Structures are given as C-alpha cells and as structure tokens.
Amino acid sequence: MCEDWIADFSDHIRKRFPSLENRIDDHKIAYLDGPGGYQVPERVLDAMRDYLKKSNANRHGRFKTSEETDALILEARRIFADFFNCSPEEVVFGANMTTMNFMLAQALRNKIKDGDKILITQLDHEGNRAPWEDLEDEGAVVEEIEIDREELTIDMEDFRDKLSEETKLLALTHASNAVGTIPEVGKMVDKAHSVGAYTVIDAVHYAAHFPIDVEDLETDFLLSSAYKYFGPHVGVMYAKEKVLDELNTLKVKPQKDSPPDKFETGTLNHEGIAGAIEAVRFIAEVGKEYSSLVDVESERSKRRKDIATGLNIFEKYERILTDKLVEGLSQIPEINLYRPPSHVRCTSTVSFTHELYSAEEIASYLGDRGIFVWDGDFYATRLVKVLGLQEKGGLVRVGVSPYNTLEEIERTIEALSDHGSMKEELD
Numbered sequence: 362m363c364e365d366w367i368a369d370f371s372d373h374i375r376k377r378f379p380s381l382e383n384r385i386d387d388h389k390i391a392y393l394d395g396p397g398g399y400q401v402p403e404r405v406l407d408a409m410r411d412y413l414k415k416s417n418a419n420r421h422g423r424f425k426t427s428e429e430t431d432a433l434i435l436e437a438r439r440i441f442a443d444f445f446n447c448s449p450e451e452v453v454f455g456a457n458m459t460t461m462n463f464m465l466a467q468a469l470r471n472k473i474k475d476g477d478k479i480l481i482t483q484l485d486h487e488g489n490r491a492p493w494e495d496l497e498d499e500g501a502v503v504e505e506i507e508i509d510r511e512e513l514t515i516d517m518e519d520f521r522d523k524l525s526e527e528t529k530l531l532a533l534t535h536a537s538n539a540v541g542t543i544p545e546v547g548k549m550v551d552k553a554h555s556v557g558a559y560t561v562i563d564a565v566h567y568a569a570h571f572p573i574d575v576e577d578l579e580t581d582f583l584l585s586s587a588y589k590y591f592g593p594h595v596g597v598m599y600a601k602e603k604v605l606d607e608l609n610t611l612k613v614k615p616q617k618d619s620p621p622d623k624f625e626t627g628t629l630n631h632e633g634i635a636g637a638i639e640a641v642r643f644i645a646e647v648g649k650e651y652s653s654l655v656d657v658e659s660e661r662s663k664r665r666k667d668i669a670t671g672l673n674i675f676e677k678y679e680r681i682l683t684d685k686l687v688e689g690l691s692q693i694p695e696i697n698l699y700r701p702p703s704h705v706r707c708t709s710t711v712s713f714t715h716e717l718y719s720a721e722e723i724a725s726y727l728g729d730r731g732i733f734v735w736d737g738d739f740y741a742t743r744l745v746k747v748l749g750l751q752e753k754g755g756l757v758r759v760g761v762s763p764y765n766t767l768e769e770i771e772r773t774i775e776a777l778s779d780h781g782s783m784k785e786e787l788d
C-alpha cells in the first residue's frame with residue numbers, strides 16, 4: 362500500500378522535470394545534489410521564457426510590457442508573502458543569499474557600536490558568517506556558538522552562556538546544509554530578542570524541506586535562494602518592515618526609500634522572479650493534488666495552505682527514501698555517517714566519510730556512474746573543520762529531493778557496497 366503511493370507520487374512528480382531525461386554515457390542520472398541546487402520543473406522554464414518573450418521590459422513605464430512587469434513583481438511579493446507568512450512589503454528580491462546578506466550587514470553597520478557583540482555559529486554556511494565577521498572592522502566583537510558534536514546541532518548551553526546584554530545580533534541557520542540538522546531557531550530568536558538583538562536566519566537549506574513561518578519565528582530577517590527549491594538563481598529575503606525601514610541601505614538617490622524597494626538596488630532579475638514564483642506555484646500545485654496525504658492546519662490563505670501541504674508531502678516522501686538510504690549506508694562498515702540522533706530534527710541531507718577513500722574519490726566514483734553527489738565542505742567550512750574533517754577532504758553529501766526515487770537510493774547503496782569496483786577504480 363505504502364509502496365503504491367510512493368510509485369504513483371514519484372512518477373507524477375518526475376514527469377514534470379525535463380532534466381531527469383538527461384543521461385551521462387549509458388547511465389540515467391540520479392540527481393542527489395539537491396542541497397547544492399534543485400532541478401527545475403518545466404513550468405518554471407516556461408514562465409521564464411514567456412516573460413522574456415511576452416512581457417520583457419523595465420518597470421514603471423507607461424506601456425503594456427512594463428505594466429505587466431510591475432504586475433509580476435507585485436504578484437511575486439504576494440506569493441512569497443504566503444511562502445514566508447508575512448506581508449508583501451516584507452519580501453525583498455536580490456541576487457542570491459550571500460550577496461543579500463553582505464548588503465544587510467552593510468545596512469546594519471551603523472547600528473553596531475564599538476564593543477557590541479555579534480553571535481554567529483559553527484553550524485552555519487559561510488554566507489551567514491562572513492558578512493558578520495566583517496563587522497569586526499567596526500569594532501564589533503564576533504563570538505561563535507559551538508556545536509554539540511554528538512547531536513551535530515547548536516550547543517544550547519553555549520548559546521545561553523554567550524548571549525548577553527551586549528549582544529546586538531544573532532546570525533543562525535534554520536538547517537545545516539552539511540549535515541541537515543535543524544536547531545531550535547524559535548527559542549534562540551526569542552532569547553536574542555529578549556536582550557534587544559537583531560536576528561538573521563539563513564533558511565537556504567531549510568526552505569526546500571519545511572514550510573517557513575516568520576510570524577511564528579518573529580525573526581527580523583530570513584534569507585532564502587529560489588534555486589534551492591525548484592527555482593532559478595534568485596535570492597529572496599524576508600525583512601521585518603519596521604526594522605528595514607530604519608536601516609540605511611546601499612541605494613541610489615532616485616530609488617524609493619521605503620521597504621522593500623530601498624534594499625533592491627538596480628534592476629531586478631525579472632525573468633528569475635517569474636521562475637521563482639512558478640517554483641512556489643509548483644509546490645502549491647503538488648499540495649493541492651496530494652492534500653489527502655498530510656494534515657495541515659488552516660492557514661492564512663488557501664495558497665499558503667497549499668504551499669505548506671506541498672512541502673509536508675515532499676518531506677513525507679523524502680523521509681521514506683532517507684530512512685532507506687541511512688539504513689543501507691549503516692550496513693557498510695567503512696562508512697561513518699554524520700547524522701544526528703533521532704530526537705534531533707533534520708532534513709533529508711545525509712553526509713558521511715569513508716575509511717578507505719576520500720570524499721572526492723567517492724564523489725567521482727559515484728559521478729562516473731551517473732550518481733551526482735557533493736563532496737567537500739559546501740562552504741560549511743567551520744563545521745567541517747570543527748569535526749576534524751578538513752584535511753580528509755570533508756564529507757560526501759547525498760541530498761534526497763522529491764524527484765529522487767527508491768531505485769536511485771538502491772543504486773547508490775549498491776555502488777558503495779561494491780568493494781570490487783571501488784578497489785579497481787580507486788586503489
């Protein structure tokens with residue numbers, strides 16, 4: 362019964378992704394590189410093409426294509442307002458998460474005084490560390506919250522010890538892109554606000570797997586990148602309106618001085634935004650089609666409910682594949698899994714090392730078989746160093762996405778269990 366559901370769902374989803382037809386040599390490609398960037402449904406490609414073909418123009422003109430572009434951006438803010446659970450004026454578009462976060466740090470510069478404390482974490486991607494470390498030039502003291510090495514997540518005791526009245530900002534990941542763990546973000550934001558600190562959440566990895574709710578989190582800022590959840594390369598940020606309103610952003614004089622426009626320097630990536638909203642519509646469409654599979658409490662709008670349902674269905678499906686993957690990898694004696702204990706929430710991202718071969722060797726070996734996985738530190742450089750894996754080439758990372766199949770998971774486990782081929786090719 363369970364298997365019936367999986368097969369139907371998988372077929373239905375996969376049909377919508379043209380890149381899944383690609384082959385390398387004689388192999389079908391297993392795209393297990395999702396945490397590095399998702400494959401894209403046909404409707405996203407169509408939306409980008411249609412925009413450039415039919416509505417391509419700059420904004421604020423007095424002619425049809427420009428008006429259509431204005432309408433597109435307006436609609437995009439509404440759709441992402443449902444995605445984040447915020448108001449449309451709190452949705453900001455940009456190049457990518459890293460660039461937007463550097464811009465945010467620049468905008469917060471004059472709110473940070475000599476001796477103010479900024480808390481970053483060992484779990485975070487460099488994109489949510491480097492922009493804040495740069496503020497040391499302003500006299501800020503940047504401190505790092507450590508991880509609990511057993512649980513592969515934030516050490517909450519260390520967080521409580523380091524948070525103080527001097528803390529002016531907390532930069533924290535919603536989920537680790539290297540090991541998948543999900544820290545207690547809501548609790549940490551609450552505590553940071555209780556001492557008057559700003560909070561910046563990196564939801565780039567989390568956004569593909571679970572619904573985001575900024576109203577519940579009450580964070581000041583939250584950043585995502587549409588290419589990690591079925592879209593093109595566009596950054597999308599939530600910025601609390603009254604907080605962004607007070608910041609001095611990098612802008613040209615004629616640019617509007619109110620949120621969200623004050624953060625959107627230069628011309629936006631209109632075709633990218635057209636693709637990004639189509640990615641969210643795709644998630645909502647799946648939510649609508651498979652609503653009987655999961656229970657989602659009533660939400661602020663039908664679209665938000667569909668988005669949350671779609672993401673919950675994806676997660677349900679990914680969980681089945683991930684359990685199979687973890688079970689299979691656990692049977693291979695040379696593999697050391699970097700997976701948190703079961704009581705710690707995590708995504709479908711599974712990382713490991715191999716006792717005989719480096720992460721690079723394993724990724725190349727799998728890549729030659731049409732199994733695409735990542736190796737290295739994925740810019741979670743600090744985490745990989747703290748885990749003592751930097752000299753060994755980091756981790757092998759297998760990301761399970763909704764368009765992957767049980768057969769691909771089996772193929773991966775088989776390839777990694779094939780000691781003969783590994784020895785022949787890698788020794």
Ligand SMILES: Cc1ncc(COP(=O)(O)O)c(C=O)c1O
Nearest residue numbers: 457458459486488538565566586
């Ligand atoms: C958790 C996380 N944060 C930030 C980034 C950087 O995102 P972008 O490529 O949009 O700058 C990534 C990209 O891999 C990521 O996985």
